[in-house]
Amino acid sequence: MAALIHKILNANEPAPNLMDYRAMRATFSWDIACAEQARLPYDRLNIAFEAVDRWVATGQGEVAALRWLGKNGERQDFSYTELARLSNRFANSLEQLGIGPGDRVCILAGRIPELYITALGTLKAGAVFCPLFSAFGPEPVRVRLVKSQARVLVTTTLLYQRKIREQRNNLPDLEHILLTDSDGSEPGTHSFHTLLETGPDHRSPPRTRPEDWALLHFTSGTTGIPKGAIHVHQAVAAHQLTGRWVLDLRPGDIYWCTADPGWVTGVSYGIIAPFVNGATLVVDEAEFDARRWYAILDRERVNVWYTAPTAIRMLMKAGAEAVQGHDLSALRFMASVGEPLNPEAVTWSLATLGRPFHDTWWQTETGAIMIANYRVLDIRPGSMGQPLPGIEAAIVRRRPGGGVDRLEPGEEGELALRAGWPSMFRSYLDDEERYQQCFADGWYLSGDLAICDIDGYFWFVGRNDDVIKTSGHLIGPFEVENVLMEHPAVAEAGMIGKPDEFAGQIVKAFVALKPSYVPSDALRKELLGFARTRLGPAVAPRELEFIPDLPKTRSGKIMRRLLRARELGLPLGDVSTLEGENPEEPDV
Ligand code: ATP
Numbered sequence: 001m002a003a004l005i006h007k008i009l010n011a012n013e014p015a016p017n018l019m020d021y022r023a024m025r026a027t028f029s030w031d032i033a034c035a036e037q038a039r040l041p042y043d044r045l046n047i048a049f050e051a052v053d054r055w056v057a058t059g060q061g062e063v064a065a066l067r068w069l070g071k072n073g074e075r076q077d078f079s080y081t082e083l084a085r086l087s088n089r090f091a092n093s094l095e096q097l098g099i100g101p102g103d104r105v106c107i108l109a110g111r112i113p114e115l116y117i118t119a120l121g122t123l124k125a126g127a128v129f130c131p132l133f134s135a136f137g138p139e140p141v142r143v144r145l146v147k148s149q150a151r152v153l154v155t156t157t158l159l160y161q162r163k164i165r166e167q168r169n170n171l172p173d174l175e176h177i178l179l180t181d182s183d184g185s186e187p188g189t190h191s192f193h194t195l196l197e198t199g200p201d202h203r204s205p206p207r208t209r210p211e212d213w214a215l216l217h218f219t220s221g222t223t224g225i226p227k228g229a230i231h232v233h234q235a236v237a238a239h240q241l242t243g244r245w246v247l248d249l250r251p252g253d254i255y256w257c258t259a260d261p262g263w264v265t266g267v268s269y270g271i272i273a274p275f276v277n278g279a280t281l282v283v284d285e286a287e288f289d290a291r292r293w294y295a296i297l298d299r300e301r302v303n304v305w306y307t308a309p310t311a312i313r314m315l316m317k318a319g320a321e322a323v324q325g326h327d328l329s330a331l332r333f334m335a336s337v338g339e340p341l342n343p344e345a346v347t348w349s350l351a352t353l354g355r356p357f358h359d360t361w362w363q364t365e366t367g368a369i370m371i372a373n374y375r376v377l378d379i380r381p382g383s384m385g386q387p388l389p390g391i392e393a394a395i396v397r398r399r400p401g402g403g404v405d406r407l408e409p410g411e412e413g414e415l416a417l418r419a420g421w422p423s424m425f426r427s428y429l430d431d432e433e434r435y436q437q438c439f440a441d442g443w444y445l446s447g448d449l450a451i452c453d454i455d456g457y458f459w460f461v462g463r464n465d466d467v468i469k470t471s472g473h474l475i476g477p478f479e480v481e482n483v484l485m486e487h488p489a490v491a492e493a494g495m496i497g498k499p500d501e502f503a504g505q506i507v508k509a510f511v512a513l514k515p516s517y518v519p520s521d522a523l524r525k526e527l528l529g530f531a532r533t534r535l536g537p538a539v540a541p542r543e544l545e546f547i548p549d550l551p552k553t554r555s556g557k558i559m560r561r562l563l564r565a566r567e568l569g570l571p572l573g574d575v576s577t578l579e580g581e582n583p584e585e586p587d588v
């Protein structure tokens with residue numbers, strides 16, 4: 001196990017928002033957090049109102065809410081007041097189009113300012129906001145538009161022409177298409193900006209109630225066909241609290257979330273949490289580039305940064321040279337989500353960036369961070385951390401006849417959460433049966449395997465489907481991948497179980513090398529030996545194959561099921577979210 005990393009609390013920085021984790025866990029109740037939110041009369045609650053209008057109401061409207069960095073060097077600030085007005089206009093425009101409570105409004109666009117206006121305006125109108133990742137090809141877009149029964153789609157002319165126009169007749173629910181850059185030449189579409197200009201910028205407070213549907217997010221599709229998870233306005237209590245306690249956000253902070261709003265992280269933490277906490281959200285329209293990223297951290301004086309293991313591994317690959325000459329001293333807190341965070345990445349970040357990444361665990365279904373490493377606590381690298389105050393987490397085993405048994409510390413089982421937190425999903429769209437299968441004895445069952453140690457820290461083992469059974473052992477891919485990642489030649493590693501006559505399954509590793517290394521038989525043997533000395537023969541991979549890149553979802557998760565299917569010659573299943581699946585459709 002990598003050595004403990006001590007918390008960094010500098011005297012010249014503000015004290016952590018969450019000062020005493022244990023005391024807060026002992027006393028916290030969601031009722032208190034939810035009561036804090038009720039700012040509207042008649043028990044009404046609205047995420048967008050909490051996010052922007054409340055700052056206007058308390059006189060902080062002139063603070064920059066959104067700092068947009070365009071891919072061609074543009075830079076534009078939107079204050080809380082401006083976002084409140086623009087989202088009012090958009091909500092009014094939706095109403096003029098006859099769109100109201102419960103209707104689905106989808107957006108298919110890159111990280112452009114109109115996306116943020118659409119999200120907030122849709123929520124104010126009481127409609128359900130559903131983001132679609134802009135690099136999806138026409139078929140995944142169609143499937144999601146059909147499933148969500150979207151009545152409105154906001155998109156760009158280019159994306160419309162490439163992905164929607166030809167199949168519009170097959171989308172009977174889709175009544176209105178709003179083009180953010182319309183020049184009036186596309187029949188059957190509206191100009192987003194013309195609509196915005198005609199809508200008044202005042203509105204009476206939203207009428208949504210806490211349990212009204214607010215967000216529809218499709219999962220990443222890492223394990224199969226993506227599911228549509230529904231979240232309600234009450235979720236904002238969890239966004240605010242996790243923003244405050246886990247990300248340590250406070251008014252005046254400059255905050256950067258690198259996740260695309262096409263996925264849940266890019267909405268919960270790339271729109272809602274920073275706004276409800278009064279921070280300035282930095283949005284970078286461009287794709288990953290190590291030097292650009294370091295330049296943004298430096299120039300924008302980013303205080304809090306939330307990113308993902310894939311991006312961190314790419315930064316590691318780019319080497320320490322890329323960070324040289326950049327001043328990252330404004331950074332107070334860095335966190336990661338989406339995949340297991342290799343201990344190697346935590347120690348690397350401390351050595352190279354001066355701060356450690358803090359792992360956080362959650363899912364589309366949980367709506368907000370559930371398990372985390374907090375600023376006020378030391379980090380055990382490789383651990384996801386401890387449950388948020390207000391969240392009861394446990395390791396359980398499903399009983400064959402129904403129900404679950406709680407397991408002891410150190411035992412491996414399914415990670416479960418006591419149902420009932422505000423951002424818990426309320427449904428899988430049109431799949432009530434599947435939704436019900438996620439619950440047993442009052443627990444939500446996550447489908448992830450983990451261990452809880454004697455001190456209450458949770459350790460990710462793998463997804464239910466990715467775990468390998470070999471010679472009577474259960475092996476989680478994460479521990480094997482972590483060890484290979486420690487070797488200087490390895491950029492990324494993915495592990496699968498391969499059927500074997502004697503052992504049941506053997507572990508096979510797929511490895512992508514860092515740029516200065518070339519595949520060779522000698523290196524393969526060296527890596528197998530390296531893993532064997534650290535893991536022992538029972539757990540270490542028996543086979544190892546070099547591949548240029550591991551297959552990943554567009555949200556950056558390694559798709560081990562595809563490695564498995566390719567290896568075993570099985571059908572690939574749903575690949576709608578596979579990165580690079582539509583090479584003729586460049587990310588636009
Ligand atoms: P699908 O459910 O469609 O297969 P998905 O589970 O990848 O896709 P998301 O909801 O985006 O879709 O991802 C949540 C999953 O990501 C978690 O269940 C877990 O497997 C993984 N994950 C997220 N954060 C972490 C983390 N900190 N450590 C380990 N795994 C993580």
Ligand code: MG
Pocket residue numbers: 219223363447
């Ligand atoms: Mg999932």
